[in-house]
Amino acid sequence: MAGPGIAAYLILSVLLFATGAFGVLIRRSPLIILLALEIMLNAGNLALIAFARHAGNGAGQIFALTVMVVAAAEAVVGLGLIVAVSRQRIELDVDRLNSLRG
Amino acid sequence: MINAAWIALFSPAAAVVLIALLGMRIRRFTAGLIAAGATLVSFVCSVIVFVTLLGEHPEERTHYSTLWTWLSAGSFKVGAQILVDPLSVFMMLVVSGVGFLILAYAVGYMHGDEQERRYHAYKALFVFSMLLLVQSGNLLLLLAGWGMVGLSSYLLINFWHFRATAVAAGKKAFIMNAFGDATFVLALFLLIQRTGSVDFRVVFKDGVLPHGGTIAVLVALGLLGGAVAKSAQVPLQTWLPDAMEGPTPVSALIHAATMVTAGVYLIARTNVLFELAPVIQHLAGVLGAITILLAGLIALVQTDIKRVIAYSTMSQIGYMFVGVGLGAYGAGLFHLMTHAFFKALLFMAAGIVIHALSDEQDIRRMGGLARALPRTYQAFIVGALALAAIPPFAGFFSKDAVLASAANAGTLGWILWGAGAVGAFLTALYTFRLLFIVFWGEMTPFAREHLHVRRFEGGLAMAWPVAVLAVLSTIGGFLQVPGAWAGVTDWIDPVAQSIEEASGTTFAFSLIVTLALSVTGILLAWRFWGRLSPVPERTRRRYPWAARTLEQKFYFDQAYDLVFYESSSRAGVLLTQYVEEPVFLRSLRDLGLGVRFAAGRLSTVQSGSVRAYALALGAGAAVIVLVFLLVS
Amino acid sequence: MSFLVWTVWVIAACSLLSSGIAVVLFSNPFFSALALIVNLASLAVLYLLLAAEFVAAAQVLVYAGAVVVMFLFVIAYLGGRADAPWAGGPTLQSIAAIGAAGAIAVEVVIVVALKAGDRLANVAAIPDGYGSPAFVGRLFLGPHLLAFEVTSIVLLIAAVGGVILGSSVPKESRS
Numbered sequence: 030m031a032g033p034g035i036a037a038y039l040i041l042s043v044l045l046f047a048t049g050a051f052g053v054l055i056r057r058s059p060l061i062i063l064l065a066l067e068i069m070l071n072a073g074n075l076a077l078i079a080f081a082r083h084a085g086n087g088a089g090q091i092f093a094l095t096v097m098v099v100a101a102a103e104a105v106v107g108l109g110l111i112v113a114v115s116r117q118r119i120e121l122d123v124d125r126l127n128s129l130r131g
Numbered sequence: 132m133i134n135a136a137w138i139a140l141f142s143p144a145a146a147v148v149l150i151a152l153l154g155m156r157i158r159r160f161t162a163g164l165i166a167a168g169a170t171l172v173s174f175v176c177s178v179i180v181f182v183t184l185l186g187e188h189p190e191e192r193t194h195y196s197t198l199w200t201w202l203s204a205g206s207f208k209v210g211a212q213i214l215v216d217p218l219s220v221f222m223m224l225v226v227s228g229v230g231f232l233i234l235a236y237a238v239g240y241m242h243g244d245e246q247e248r249r250y251h252a253y254k255a256l257f258v259f260s261m262l263l264l265v266q267s268g269n270l271l272l273l274l275a276g277w278g279m280v281g282l283s284s285y286l287l288i289n290f291w292h293f294r295a296t297a298v299a300a301g302k303k304a305f306i307m308n309a310f311g312d313a314t315f316v317l318a319l320f321l322l323i324q325r326t327g328s329v330d331f332r333v334v335f336k337d338g339v340l341p342h343g344g345t346i347a348v349l350v351a352l353g354l355l356g357g358a359v360a361k362s363a364q365v366p367l368q369t370w371l372p373d374a375m376e377g378p379t380p381v382s383a384l385i386h387a388a389t390m391v392t393a394g395v396y397l398i399a400r401t402n403v404l405f406e407l408a409p410v411i412q413h414l415a416g417v418l419g420a421i422t423i424l425l426a427g428l429i430a431l432v433q434t435d436i437k438r439v440i441a442y443s444t445m446s447q448i449g450y451m452f453v454g455v456g457l458g459a460y461g462a463g464l465f466h467l468m469t470h471a472f473f474k475a476l477l478f479m480a481a482g483i484v485i486h487a488l489s490d491e492q493d494i495r496r497m498g499g500l501a502r503a504l505p506r507t508y509q510a511f512i513v514g515a516l517a518l519a520a521i522p523p524f525a526g527f528f529s530k531d532a533v534l535a536s537a538a539n540a541g542t543l544g545w546i547l548w549g550a551g552a553v554g555a556f557l558t559a560l561y562t563f564r565l566l567f568i569v570f571w572g573e574m575t576p577f578a579r580e581h582l583h584v585r586r587f588e589g590g591l592a593m594a595w596p597v598a599v600l601a602v603l604s605t606i607g608g609f610l611q612v613p614g615a616w617a618g619v620t621d622w623i624d625p626v627a628q629s630i631e632e633a634s635g636t637t638f639a640f641s642l643i644v645t646l647a648l649s650v651t652g653i654l655l656a657w658r659f660w661g662r663l664s665p666v667p668e669r670t671r672r673r674y675p676w677a678a679r680t681l682e683q684k685f686y687f688d689q690a691y692d693l694v695f696y697e698s699s700s701r702a703g704v705l706l707t708q709y710v711e712e713p714v715f716l717r718s719l720r721d722l723g724l725g726v727r728f729a730a731g732r733l734s735t736v737q738s739g740s741v742r743a744y745a746l747a748l749g750a751g752a753a754v755i756v757l758v759f760l761l762v763s
Numbered sequence: 764m765s766f767l768v769w770t771v772w773v774i775a776a777c778s779l780l781s782s783g784i785a786v787v788l789f790s791n792p793f794f795s796a797l798a799l800i801v802n803l804a805s806l807a808v809l810y811l812l813l814a815a816e817f818v819a820a821a822q823v824l825v826y827a828g829a830v831v832v833m834f835l836f837v838i839a840y841l842g843g844r845a846d847a848p849w850a851g852g853p854t855l856q857s858i859a860a861i862g863a864a865g866a867i868a869v870e871v872v873i874v875v876a877l878k879a880g881d882r883l884a885n886v887a888a889i890p891d892g893y894g895s896p897a898f899v900g901r902l903f904l905g906p907h908l909l910a911f912e913v914t915s916i917v918l919l920i921a922a923v924g925g926v927i928l929g930s931s932v933p934k935e936s937r938s
Contacts, residue, residue, distance in 0.1 A: 033768075033769065033772050033812075034883060034884065034886070035883045035886060036875050036876065036879075036883045037772075038809065038813065039871075039875045039883070040871075040872050040875055040876070041776050041779065041780070041809070043867070043868050043871040043872060043875070044780060044868055044872075045779060045780065045783050046867070046868070046871075047864040047865065047867055047868035048780065048783040048784055048786075048787055048864075049783065049787070050860075050863070050864045050867065051787060051860055051861060051864035051865075052786065052787030054856070054857075054859075054860030054863065054864065055787075055856070055857045055860045055861075056787065058792060058845070058846075060792040060795075060834070060837070060838065060841075060845055061786075061787070061789075061792055061795055063834070064786050064792070064795050064796060064799050064834065065786060065787055067799060067826075067830070068783050068786055068787075068799070068802060071802070071803065071806055071826075074806070074818075075806060075809060075810075078809075078810055078813050078815045078818060079813055081813075081815065082813040082814055082815070082886065082889070083883065083886055083887065084887055085886075085887025085888060085889050085893075086887075087893070087894070087898060087899060087902045088902075088907075090815050090817070090818050090894060090899060090902075091899070091902050091903060091907045091910060093815075093818055094818060094821060094899070094903075094914075095910055095914055097818075097821060097822070097825060097826065098914045098917060098918060099914075099917060100826075100830070101825065101826075101829070101830050101918070101921070102917050102918055102920070102921030103921075104830050104833060104834070105833070105921045105922065105924065105925040106921055106924045106925065106928070108833060108834065108837045108925075109924060109925045109927075109928030109929050110928060111837060111841070112837060112840065112841075112928065112929060113928045113929075115841055115844060120844075121841070121844060121845065
């Protein structure tokens with residue numbers, strides 16, 4: 030295969046993952062945290078696809094599609110939570126959301 | 132014939148179940164009849180077995196019978212197995228015969244007691260256990276019987292459970308017996324480890340254990356521990372006098388005629404093992420001799436009619452131990468049999484006296500009862516003469532058989548003979564002291580006030596077993612007459628071949644000396660207590676320490692109290708104070724406080740801040756990857 | 764050919780990383796979401812280079828088309844309250860976050876570059892039609908049927924959860 034090898038994709042993947050993780054850890058807005066989470070999941074997906082190519086079978090792609098579905102589900106629930114929180118007129122700041130009360 | 136042996140074994144057990152199941156539906160008297168009847172069945176079956184064995188060649192009189200495999204663990208198998216051979220039949224006859232007489236006596240003696248049915252059930256249970264002990268065909272089943280006689284003894288000693296002393300006595304008997312059981316079990320473990328079996332046929336085979344080796348010594352020592360505890364020999368003797376708290380027929384059956392002689396039976400049965408360790412066998416004889424002297428001395432100062440007889444029982448079992456310890460199994464077992472007769476007789480006569488005086492047992496409050504209870508007096512005289520070994524009563528032949536065998540057994544034998552001869556003197560002295568104090572002299576005011584004599588002096592039910600035993604005590608000795616025939620020794624010979632047997636001159640010497648000592652004892656007793664004499668009182672005053680030592684039973688109880696109870700309770704207090712409280716209690720408290728403190732500190736970590744959690748997760752992942760990196 | 768691939772790869776990689784950083788750093792979530800679209804599109808290009816045609820298509824259609832649009836809807840719904848301005852200087856949390864994320868990145872790069880380099884060199888040959896919809900479909904309805912079915916259940920549950928969370932909460936249960 031001409032072009033960059035699997036290692037290049039993996040390094041790209043981990044850099045993207047670190048970016049996403051950094052975003053999750055440092056941002057306080059739940060919306061941006063969700064977006065950063067999507068980036069982390071996609072970094073994983075990239076690694077999966079690269080490995081699938083390396084192994085020459087389709088299992089990695091199947092896995093990546095499954096992750097994609099899970100990411101979509103997660104986005105639905107996360108966004109639903111954000112909307113519900115904002116309806117309660119609570120500031121959208123995860124540091125403020127530190128206790129559970131019924 | 133084997134079927135008869137099985138019936139003999141299980142008929143008392145059936146009586147127990149029957150009495151327990153019928154409960155209140157039967158009269159108390161019926162319960163007594165069931166128990167006594169079942170024992171009679173046992174006796175009849177034993178006689179059948181005995182007669183059958185008589186018809187066989189002496190070398191072919193051993194029969195094993197196994198009902199089923201009772202216990203199996205790998206290659207180790209134990210059957211529910213009985214053994215019929217001359218020794219076990221001999222013991223079956225003694226146990227069921229004397230047992231039947233005593234159970235019949237107990238029907239009258241216990242009449243009117245609160246829980247008579249329970250009593251009779253226990254008694255039948257005891258007979259079953261004792262028969263199991265003597266009939267079992269392997270050591271494990273023997274141990275089961277061994278433990279069960281201990282249990283029934285415990286149940287019967289504190290039968291009057293509302294009396295604190297009776298309960299304490301029961302516990303004491305049980306614990307001291309448990310000690311013996313433990314050494315017995317240890318010996319069994321050792322045997323199983325070495326031979327892989329508890330079957331008599333395997334264990335007693337030649338060359339299974341090396342002669343005189345450590346293993347043989349330890350096995351014999353363990354068995355001796357069991358025998359000493361069960362037979363109330365020094366140093367495990369202190370439970371027997373206290374066991375007199377039980378009803379008198381119990382004392383007669385368990386603590387005179389049968390159970391306490393189980394130790395003698397055990398040594399005779401396992402004579403092969405003991406002969407492998409002569410040191411231990413001789414130790415048995417030495418312990419017996421010490422017991423003869425100690426018990427004889429203590430009996431001189433006892434004031435409780437039953438306790439005097441109890442000490443005499445210990446002392447007489449000492450003779451049996453001397454016999455089997457020196458290898459004179461025939462003589463030892465012969466004494467066991469005659470002792471069962473005359474000691475049961477003495478106890479039952481004492482029981483009649485106790486009944487007649489409204490359950491009073493203190494001999495200082497008795498006196499002059501010969502006129503009030505003439506037949507009891509005669510029975511008591513027969514028993515006392517047999518006990519003091521005066522011819523032609525039974526004790527004479529058996530005790531002299533033991534002593535003559537001892538005299539024949541070298542230096543150690545002579546020492547033991549000396550103890551036995553002194554013991555014979557003491558026996559005569561304390562026996563007739565008891566007789567004179569209780570039956571001679573003037574009636575005390577207490578006796579006059581409380582005396583009430585029933586027809587036949589205690590009722591027919593109590594009178595006839597006493598009469599039968601009196602006859603047996605008189606003629607029982609002729610089973611083995613020196614020089615003429617040796618019924619018991621020959622009968623036992625195929626199972627336990629006697630090492631020592633009396634021979635002409637030593638026999639004559641021993642006989643004359645001991646007889647002279649016995650007669651002297653009786654005369655001295657008459658001199659001191661037969662008529663009012665100041666000598667005993669004066670002696671007591673002159674040697675107060677001696678009297679005190681005897682009255683305190685040589686301080687055995689106190690010593691055990693000090694060594695075992697006091698020391699452990701002190702140690703317990705100290706441990707509580709210096710170990711449990713600082714180490715366990717306080718450490719637990721500190722542990723709790725520490726956990727609570729740490730939890731308090733740690734709870735700040737649980738801030739609820741999602742980002743902090745995520746950071747922990749990410750940092751953790753980073754660290755784990757780092758660790759993998761470093762390790763790989 | 765190789766040069767062209769390399770060129771595409773480099774452009775896609777730069778676009779991927781810079782858009783990812785942009786997602787994380789924008790203070791306005793609307794821009795972040797837009798940056799995410801770029802990010803996903805770059806990924807799709809990389810998927811194509813890895814011969815994962817169907818996944819690339821799904822990436823664009825499902826992710827960029829559906830998920831991000833949902834994000835944009837929510838951001839629009841929240842309006843100004845969705846803004847997440849940067850406030851204050853570097854905190855302990857942010858320093859540690861940089862440290863942790865950087866450590867993971869560096870460690871994995873070390874693993875990939877130093878420890879596993881040789882093993883990753885031998886890339887398997889792939890059959891014709893690898894990564895095509897038919898290929899993926901055959902896998903999904905064949906050996907991976909269970910994963911396929913479980914995925915549908917996950918989606919169903921997410922849908923139910925979204926409905927429950929999105930429906931108006933009864934008044935009395937508000938705190």
